[in-house]
Amino acid sequence: MQFIDLAAQQKRIRAQIEAGFRKILDHGQYILGPEIQEIEQKLAAYVGMPHAVSVASGTDALLMPLMAEKTGPGDAVFVPTFTFIASAGAVALTGATPVFVDIDPETFNIDPASLEKAVQKTIAAKKLTPRGIMPVDLFGQPADYKAIQAIADKHRLFVLEDAAQSFGSSQEGRKAGALARVAGTSFFPAKPLGCYGDGGMIFTSDKDTLERLLSIRVHGQGADKYTNVRVGINGRMDSLQAAVLLAKMEIFPEEIGMRQEAAARYDQLLVGAVKTPRILPGNVSAWAQYSVLHPRRDEVIRRLRENGIPTAIYYPIPLHLQEAFSHLGYREGDFPVAERIAGEIFSLPMHPYIEKADQERIAAIISSCK
Numbered sequence: 001m002q003f004i005d006l007a008a009q010q011k012r013i014r015a016q017i018e019a020g021f022r023k024i025l026d027h028g029q030y031i032l033g034p035e036i037q038e039i040e041q042k043l044a045a046y047v048g049m050p051h052a053v054s055v056a057s058g059t060d061a062l063l064m065p066l067m068a069e070k071t072g073p074g075d076a077v078f079v080p081t082f083t084f085i086a087s088a089g090a091v092a093l094t095g096a097t098p099v100f101v102d103i104d105p106e107t108f109n110i111d112p113a114s115l116e117k118a119v120q121k122t123i124a125a126k127k128l129t130p131r132g133i134m135p136v137d138l139f140g141q142p143a144d145y146k147a148i149q150a151i152a153d154k155h156r157l158f159v160l161e162d163a164a165q166s167f168g169s170s171q172e173g174r175k176a177g178a179l180a181r182v183a184g185t186s187f188f189p190a191k192p193l194g195c196y197g198d199g200g201m202i203f204t205s206d207k208d209t210l211e212r213l214l215s216i217r218v219h220g221q222g223a224d225k226y227t228n229v230r231v232g233i234n235g236r237m238d239s240l241q242a243a244v245l246l247a248k249m250e251i252f253p254e255e256i257g258m259r260q261e262a263a264a265r266y267d268q269l270l271v272g273a274v275k276t277p278r279i280l281p282g283n284v285s286a287w288a289q290y291s292v293l294h295p296r297r298d299e300v301i302r303r304l305r306e307n308g309i310p311t312a313i314y315y316p317i318p319l320h321l322q323e324a325f326s327h328l329g330y331r332e333g334d335f336p337v338a339e340r341i342a343g344e345i346f347s348l349p350m351h352p353y354i355e356k357a358d359q360e361r362i363a364a365i366i367s368s369c370k
């Protein structure tokens with residue numbers, strides 16, 4: 001059994017991908033070829049944002065908007081402590097300080113009450129200037145943007161949505177990628193929409209941000225490539241990756257539907273065996289992961305492994321306890337919810353092509369771990 005079955009998906013679209021690759025081999029525009037514009041337009045329309053900028057990775061999709069906001073030394077950007085390292089890593093790469101925030105025990109997303117407290121504390125300490133908030137749509141479920149935007153407006157902070165795991169999800173009918181003024185997503189192969197390498201996309205409703213991003217993507221170019229108005233990066237996505245995404249988008253909405261069915265089956269099969277995910281009313285998850293809680297997690301994982309069933313732990317160590325951020329002076333006990341969840345959480349095989357029989361077998365094994 002596979003944790004994520006990319007081969008089953010490839011079987012459906014292999015011919016389209018090969019045709020796309022062949023077209024690129026013929027026209028030879030490997031960088032910023034016509035496929036790039038095509039996928040940007042397609043995904044901007046899908047998400048419902050006016051502008052999309054394709055980039056080299058999900059990490060660049062977070063780093064570049066921060067560069068566009070000119071965050072740097074002395075600035076604070078608020079990030080949940082329970083997320084992938086790249087969220088806070090992007091903040092640190094600009095020289096700014098990630099200020100960690102605890103999570104909601106039900107959704108695992110940034111807790112608005114802890115966020116408000118962290119902002120107040122940062123203001124009172126007078127060491128850092130609060131600049132922005134980076135909510136993460138963990139495991140595919142959008143964070144609480146209504147509460148977050150209210151806090152952002154009150155303190156005049158920007159909101160940068162980390163939609164790396166949530167492409168295809170929605171909140172009150174609005175798609176992830178359109179839940180803040182700027183959002184970044186990832187096309188790492190294992191994400192809900194993945195390419196065959198690294199890739200990402202930034203969405204924004206702001207024309208000035210768009211212009212800065214286009215410049216930052218090509219080394220801070222001005223009127224042309226050799227007139228440089230700022231320091232940028234090489235943040236471009238390959239035409240070949242765009243071709244993969246174009247083929248995958250043909251079946252992506254259907255796949256999001258298949259993920260809902262798979263998640264609903266798990267929900268039903270796992271009642272009483274583990275704590276199953278809670279999706280808030282108004283949210284539709286992209287189900288990047290199906291993550292559950294069990295007080296004796298390691299034992300359950302071992303039993304599943306003995307039966308040939310792969311699992312993963314996202315995330316065993318909250319970011320405030322990572323060595324990479326030890327200089328920030330956080331301690332165990334600072335974020336009790338994230339620390340407890342990190343000790344009990346694990347993720348089950350999840351993808352659109354998972355078989356009902358496999359899910360039943362997984363549930364039976366977990367249920368036998370009493």
Ligand SMILES: *Cc1c(COP(=O)(O)O)cnc(C)c1O
Nearest residue numbers: 057058059084086087164186188
């Ligand atoms: C995957 C991921 C990223 C980074 O994306 P890459 O494409 O791997 O650079 C950032 N944030 C979160 C929450 C992620 O899951």
